[in-house]
Amino acid sequence: MAKTKSIAGILGEARRHLPRAFGSILAQGSKTGLRFGDRLFRRLTLAFAFSIVALTLLIAYELYRNSVLSIGKFGWGFFWSSTWDPVFQNFGALPFLYGTLVTSFVALAISTPVGLGVAIFLSELAPRWLSDPIAFLVELLAAIPSVLYGLIGIFVLVPIMRSLGAPYGVGMLTAGVLLAVMIVPFITSISREVLMAVPQAQREAALSLGATKWEMTWMAVLPYARSGIVGAIFLALARALGETMAVTMVIGNRPEIKLSFLEPGYTMAAVIANEFTEATYDLYINALVEVGLFLFAVTIVVNALARLLILSVAKKVEVRE
């Protein structure tokens, strides 16, 4: 008796204390006096929608739970130490951070101008009949699985790099170049949409002042779309940071910090891919999961920034039109 009462009590409490968002959910259906079927249907879809939120939280929790050992033992030093020595149970992730940063930087340095160039060509220059098929083909580039990029990387790009003077062929530069090809479609397709959202009046004003087509693009269109383009770059960065297979296959997989981009390196995603099944004791696995947790956190932040920037352009267009 007392037990049922307490459950009812808890439910009541929960209803009062949960944030308003949840409160309105609990009340949904019953408040409006819906039919039984309708209420059931709402609850059913709600349950599935809720499972997505729960799943996301569960992923974060599981990552944390399985890296506790490593977090406890190494603390923040995990990110400053450059020894990665499974034999002596000493783990530091700095080489992977460095490799991830270098490859992503190289990838962005190449793909930003190229991807933006394509986007400008598609939105400002090419007629519709040319622009649509090209945009489709660029998106096809994003559909190719990353393991196939890796395959091309190993058998085509690596020999090319070697013939160009890279001592091993594999290395951080090679990985960066391959990544660049993979993220161009992200930069292009979003930049193109952002550019096409720039009001036509902006272009006409520039042209009427005597600007050339390029001056119009450079002075009137691009500045207007700036934050959206930066958003596209961030989105591409998030992809590059988490990209695993292609990078693993061409970076050389050596946990060292070398200044030369031609040297082999290692990235966060690659070390997880390579060593996870070889990790023989808990601390080792925990260290790898902590690398994954960090990667998870970084991509969430970068993605969130990207979305904010892209949204800000959408808002600007809405307000002015």
Place this chain on the structure above:
Amino acid sequence: MIPRGYRRRKVVNALMLSLTALCSLLTMSILLFILGYIAYQGITAIDWDFLTKLPKPVGETGGGMANAIVGTIKLLLLASLIGVPIGFLGGVYLSEFGHNKFGFLVRYAADLLNGIPSIVMGIFAYTILVLPMRRFSTLAGGVALGIMMIPIALRSTEEFLKLVPASLREASLALGIPEWKTIVFIVIPAAMRGILSGITLDLSRVAGETAPLLFTAFNNRFWSPGWLQPTASLPVMIFTYAISPYEDWHRQAWASGLVLLMLVLIANVSARWILRKQL
């Protein structure tokens, strides 16, 4: 009279505009090269044995990847069984009832889920399934891929349901048809093609995922009976064979690369084709 710097401006204009055209040309040729190269290497490497036989023991040439092809199909089936219902019904919620803070929260969570690197999804499936069961399995791989399918299934369902005109709903409700029947029998069928194309696109995206399978479905040189054994899959086979030192394995990596590419491209193009017929 020609203003000062006029010629320079013209030159800059022509130069920069042709540079953007050059960027497009470069990107196009890289795409065509990749597709062409995989097709060329794949066609010269593929044979009937490849599609119907099991891998030979290490060191022997010949054999095939029939088990990996079946493994990939099983993984995709399982992934759809997990990802599609959650994404679809969640999407129905978002479009029909989700104009509140909770709906915002779900969209936000789906965006996060979409941004999570695939290798991290592998870790998650490993910690919730492989560790407790103490074995790699098709199930774990399917779950990892299934979770990756959720965000796109969700958002495409929501977007296409929102495109269904309000008048259609109102007409049905005005006839006294309950809300749930309106949604299930009127609104969803009207958006079905769009939703289907979204899900096909979603499948084509996860079909090539390798990273989440490395330590969930793992690999297997034999047939994998049932759902609780490690299984081979095309992407993982490509990875394993490509980084191996054997010439014949490289050949087979290209052959499986071609099969995987065809699978992904066919799904991708047919998704767009389904959509075009609707609009």
